[in-house]
């Protein structure tokens with residue numbers, strides 16, 4: 001339906017199946033839509049596109065109740081349209097979360113009316129996409145009674161897009177979708193991107209890289225870098241931001257900006273960013289007012305401080321709460337929020353322990369409009385990590401869980417890897433924060449200012465994601481952030497049917513997605529807790545795509561006698577940061593889950609696992625089975641030739657060929673590395689045994 005050169009992803013709105021078409025036409029050809037806010041313009045446009053495709057006929061959009069029609073849609077606020085206010089109790093609607101919506105089949109003046117209402121216009125946008133999703137999935141809509149509210153108040157995509165030269169850090173789908181040179185001129189693709197995000201309930205977007213400055217080798221204060229003038233917070237750039245905010249606003253999406261902690265120096269004329277200095281506080285206040293004068297519904301700022309060369313409060317011997325609060329206080333009068341990243345490491349031998357040691361003591365010290373944004377695991381978006389110990393450790397601080405939609409460590413834009421099962425594992429993890437059964441998803445849910453952020457994946461490539469199958473991750477991120485109780489398979493099934501249609505091909509693609517993550521874990525890590533063995537090499541060349549275990553002894557702990565990292569009390573003590581009984585479980589190799597064993601323990605190569613297999617043999621077996629799994633997935637994809645359009649078939653098939661090659665590269669490199677250190681051959685005599 002996108003009348004453009006790029007893919008329409010899951011918003012295809014293909015003609016409904018005949019068994020549904022008549023009912024859909026009877027109930028939805030006519031739509032009475034309020035024309036209150038900017039969001040209703042988006043609602044009308046989406047109805048034209050969606051119903052136009054699904055009903056295979058132009059829908060009639062009315063400004064009053066259509067007369068003598070069998071059925072019609074009525075979309076608007078609880079008291080805006082009579083078909084709604086006379087059939088639904090406005091109190092019931094007003095009681096819903098702001099982004100929530102209600103869809104109900106009712107009788108009104110002799111017509112079968114499907115009312116869609118919400119306490120706020122953003123809910124009407126999400127509700128409209130939900131109704132069109134049900135129809136795209138061929139679901140019955142003649143007896144609806146849906147009340148849907150997001151579990152997470154904030155559902156934000158964080159872009160790591162650099163404003164200059166449109167490079168996306170850890171982006172594998174071409175240049176940045178945002179053309180900062182041309183902004184505030186708008187590209188129609190911005191609105192289509194907003195549609196994709198709103199269609200899965202996403203309500204926030206941060207448009208630029210958290211690395212707001214590439215630190216020069218000589219240190220961060222080098223003003224000569226070509227970043228000059230590309231601090232988007234600079235006054236000259238704000239109209240670009242405002243233009244983008246206008247596009248996303250129509251789809252109920254608030255805009256955020258990553259800013260440098262030292263913006264008063266980099267984007268201002270101060271010579272300090274010390275948070276306790278009154279002139280610094282005054283600078284942030286002026287800056288916030290300047291932004292909100294242009295963008296009244298601006299979401300707020302995202303800050304990466306004291307991390308990977310980015311400036312921060314430590315540069316002024318202040319702690320992270322002091323650093324954050326000066327910015328938050330400037331945002332507060334405007335209703336803005338500061339997302340302060342907890343991705344701080346490098347002070348400790350064991351990188352895993354630092355975030356907790358830095359932030360847990362600051363619980364309750366952050367201003368009310370600060371959300372501490374925590375990566376799902378203690379290392380860095382690895383194929384599988386334990387859950388960060390900060391979840392459940394800061395009850396008096398608003399928290400956000402940061403996930404990575406782009407596959408930096410899971411094959412980038414080349415390997416098919418559906419990440420929703422990984423995210424489910426994180427969100428379902430029981431932190432025991434308030435005793436048993438306190439999963440992460442519960443800690444985050446139903447609390448203003450809390451939620452889930454995802455590192456963005458889209459780029460300017462026609463397929464948006466670098467790989468057609470990876471669209472499932474953006475789709476899945478939104479659906480899961482809205483409802484963490486949805487199943488991975490359920491979400492994958494929804495995405496597959498909307499993107500590739502129902503039928504056998506869809507079934508096969510669903511299977512491929514559901515098996516892809518475990519395969520990725522196995523060939524990238526050996527599947528029992530090792531991680532972070534990727535090529536880093538020369539900073540300029542680092543790609544995190546190729547294997548290079550030899551670069552990371554402090555991560556895998558491989559020695560002649562064993563492998564793994566001792567994070568028990570006898571080691572770095574990281575396991576002790578968890579609450580009981582989790583700490584005990586991880587502390588003991590007998591009770592530690594096998595999939596995380598070598599993350600918590602350094603064990604002899606011939607240590608016997610529960611089924612008697614040794615550690616080294618399990619590593620060999622998993623690396624080999626990871627490759628076999630990818631070969632199997634490729635075979636299944638090849639079986640779809642002729643069943644799906646040539647363009648997408650060919651695109652994915654080519655990537656599967658590279659996927660198999662690269663998986664073998666990881667397998668062979670890791671197995672050679674394990675053999676080199678252990679001197680123990682693979683029991684099955686499989687090469688490479690160097």
Ligand code: GCW
Nearest residue numbers: 160169170210211304343380
């Ligand atoms: O994952 C690592 C990446 C960096 C990224 C950093 C972060 C934006 O390798 O590219 O920087 O984490 O999360 O800040």
